[in-house]
Amino acid sequence: MTDLDVAVGLHDPAGKLLVDRIGADATVVAIGSAEADALGVVPASVVGAGAGRLYDAASLRRLHDMLAHDRHEPPARAFPVTMLRGDGSRIELMAIAVRGGTPDRPVLDVFKAPGPDGGEFLDLAESNEIMRAIIQKAREAIWCIRYDRPVDVTVSTDEIVDQIFEHPSVWCMCNTAMARAYDLDDETDLNGRNVRFHWPRNAVNEAFIREVIANGFQVEGAISEDYRRDGTPVLMENDVRAHIADGRLHRLWGTLREVKPGGFEVRRERSDYAALAFELLP
Template identity: 35%
Template sequence: MIETRDVNERMNTALDMDSLLIDWIDVEGRISRISDREARELAIDPRTVIGMPLESVYSGVSASLIRAVARGERTADRSFPVWMNSGPYGEMAMVASAFADGPNGLAILKQPLTPPTLGIGAELVERVEILSQMIGAATDACWCIEFLEPVDTSLAEEEIVEQIFRNRSRWRACNEAMSRLYRVPDDQDFNTQPVSRYFPATEINRRMVRDLVRSNYRLDRAQAVDRRHDNSEMLVENDFRAAVKDGLLIRLWGTTRDIGIHRKREQQLYDRAETMLDILSATPDPILVISDDGLLQAANPAAETAWGRPVDQMLGRPLQHFVETRNVLEKLLQAALEEEEAGDSECDLVIISASDSRDSWRFRAARIEGEMRRYVLTARKKPRRKSRLTAQEALS
């Protein structure tokens, strides 16, 4: 029988071989050592991962399995599949075996799995390619934040928010539209950039994350102020989804839209509307807006003053209710049509004021372009005709 000491010495000798993909995990489930070959295969600096959580090397599900084995919470099969993080956003399928290596902790020995070895590899690769192509070709900015240090969702709200911004994280599988949105130079990969560079822990962003936590990590049309690559601010709108496993937030993903341009346009339209309201309010002649079926939709203060009716009592009612002249809508629509064709058309209407007096007003009508056909009316009071007696008296 071979002594246990000899077995351990032989195993340790094998584990030190540079040709093996191997890392060592401590009882807390953190990386304590990594072989040179594994560092080369995964394109990482072995010194930077010491003491780091398993998610810095393994995908989320694989990390959870290995952590449970290291803590003695479950027993690993003789061999089991794992996914390793390779490069900035790639993954590599491997078959792993776990060995207890005394004071060195748990040794995870791995061998890459090629598509032929997997059997279903060709179909799996095709599906991954299809999804990658769909996301890559999307015009919307698609992103994913993976937490190398998962966030404990059992904590108080403010601590969860703090961990989302503080815990180590990285971008994964962000598409070209994301790079364009944040103006990342063509020679740089968005996925290798720090998350905090574009998603800083500002107060408005913290409020958005609070809303995300309160909505159970599913939130749409959430506004934030991000930073572009050149450090300029950008008002964006996000749709959030999340992966939470065993009470730990592993990743967030979603889409982002620049709404700064639309907000600026809205402000310009608002300013123009305010200016127009000021002009209309100062205009001494009544101005009305009616719908295609004759309902009063807007009126300026001059209309209220001229006819003695509060505007809010006129809105939504047919204009015919305040006009003694018959077929008022047909007359106005005809006037609007002639205005478009000849450029000069008017019609006279008798308006009934709140005091029940009648006065003749001359109206001009013009159609407003838009999805809903509307008409703007301007009115000017016609002077009363002098009686014949009065005229004769004036001549005498």
């Protein structure tokens, strides 16, 4: 058992949390036993190595950004993360990263829930005091759309788009920040409710879903058009992941943030979709 296991175990006696600590130079300072087992790696083989041994390039960029982040900003951040198993396969999870250490030598404790799709994240967050506190304090708006009738992703793109908007779906795993993005009081006004009022089918959102599909259901900064409680449309930038099993989409999930006027920079790899989103606005 590592020192990190001992610290986390005070709040997680069942040992379900996956956790690692990343140092200021983006090296792995420590890794919990549960995470090492889930990834199929030996702790001694990754401690001291670059965090790229555990995270894909997009996730690594996010960790670098957090390590360089202004210490006066909220210390806890949530984001979808892709981790790398020892055999080269990937695992999609929701992560909560908490910045600590000193201003000159920051560290990140990165918590993840187990399960190949992050499906246990909500249950764990509700039953575990450290995860519950962190997710509610997270600045990022966390969302998940659960499909009561899974979407067949083996068919054509047009058919996938139709199913995504036509199959019954509800919000789940939304936090308070997500509710506030829609001018709602708290997450109870979203979780368990139909997604269509706040995220309807329209030209912008069809373009958003096509971008998600084109990128293998793993995309950063995809633009959607959401609606606040009073019906006001607002553009949101989303980092998206998905739970797909046996050719069926069960959940779309991720984080979002509002696109502020004049504050959006089109990244080259998604310029066509982002430009289309703005052109399709009424």
